[in-house]
Amino acid sequence: MTFNGWGVWALYRFEMARFGRTIFGSLVTPVITTALYFVVFGSAIGSRMEEVGGVPYGAFIVPGLVMLSVFTQSIFNGSFGIYFPKFTGTIYEILSAPLSPLETVTAYVGAAASKSMLVGLVTLATAALFVPLQVQHPLAMLGFLLLISVTFSLFGFIIGLVSNSFEQLQFIPMLVVTPLTFLGGAFYSIDMLPAAWRTVTLFNPVVYLIDGFRWAFYGVSDVGVEISVAAMATFFLICLGVVGWMFKTGYRLKN
């Protein structure tokens, strides 16, 4: 056996089955959240706002909203998927199975990314009910969605591996990722910021992800799409390297 395809498939299906058991909550939540954002930002506030970069404000925030859903879901699914078997003790079966680290990560991260992409697309479809959407580069949009889903699922996977409690599991998403997303240009263009704050904002990696994703929709970008792609690829490779090291050393996995 050089590749345990059945093992990867079994683990992927197992994770997707958990998603299936909670599908109502998983999909209804982003629909309601997106609708609320549009009620507040699209209608109440957005109607008083000017266009941003030639894009109506309601439409401008859509990529940021989708990214907010994708970040949250990817990290949650990626971290919960590996943390839960650690918590219940069923991790013994994964560790004793003839699966390579890469296969294990592929299954867990693949499932987490699949779920978050689905949630991202549902969020997008919900947004389309409120504002006229255009996607100038649909393939690039799907590519960004895939890359960001996989990368943040990997990031979530790392959080799940290092966490020793449910509190720790929520620490980074709540205290780091959500603020970075809100401050990463989800609801505004960084060109709208004073120069000093704009410089500070450029140290926020989320800026590049949202900006690249927004470019796929409207062809406008604050920092340049090449830089966005490079930032995404760098973050992806860092996450991959950390996970590879963890499996190789057994850190937080094996005694």
Next chain:
Amino acid sequence: MPPVIDIQGISKTYKGGLQALKTVDLQIGKGEIFALLGPNGAGKTTLISIICGIVTPSTGTVIADGHDIQSDYRRARSRIGLVPQELTTDAFETVIATVTFSRGLFGKAPNPGFVEKVLRDLSLWEKRNDKIMTLSGGMKRRVMIAKALSHEPDILFLDEPTAGVDVELRRDMWELVRRLRESGVTIILTTHYIEEAEEMADRVGVILKGELILVEEKTALMKKLGKKTLTLNLQDPLASLPPELGEWDLTLRAEGNELEYVFDSNAERTGVPSLLRRLSDLGIAFKDLNTRQSSLEDIFVSLVHRDTGASVQGVGA
């Protein structure tokens, strides 16, 4: 015939400095039932966990069915099934889903017929669509065994397999283990119930403070270390032991109605005939007598006492 499991120089020291296993060497033959006994914290579960890939050893090698568990882990692990001590199950899954999942995880193509056979063998078929969280502890234990058997392993590790299950289920499991052995599966079990090892094992290993202090054929072990106890039910109770019986190691029990004599059944002179003659000479009559061979538990407790000089609080992992 090469051993199906060949453990050479395995040791484990945890990061905190705890040495869970000293250097362990052990060979287990194909189709054998090997019982690993030892008090709590002796290192049984650590040894099993190393072989199954859950714990990384500090030193040494393990070859399972001809494959190194580290360099050729895929082939090694695909031949091993593990039933862990803890009842760790996916509470929200159904029985059939979790067993099917385990089969796939170990690289086997779906085989509903085989999964059905495993579930029927373990009396789980009727419960196949029940969520695991609704099952009793005994049924959950069966599910754990079904998961371990789902990928048709050649080597099965049972870490305290019958802990917390009732007598009937325990007997069912013993029967299952025997059937598995007949089909060629090698079984290594740790158990809290010494009678389980006595009932099933071909060989017994005793592990103590991370050291394998004894590996022996069960029958040979019992013969070698076994003591016999002669109990005489006296016609009339004795108030105390007469000094004329001082040369025998006797104990007066049951308010003077029973005389107990422990002797080495393998010794050239057991002292039984001379004791009976002396009793006759002293006019001490008995209405019944019986002898009892030491159980594996007696042997185990005496071994642990000998090596620790302390009382045994438990014999589980």
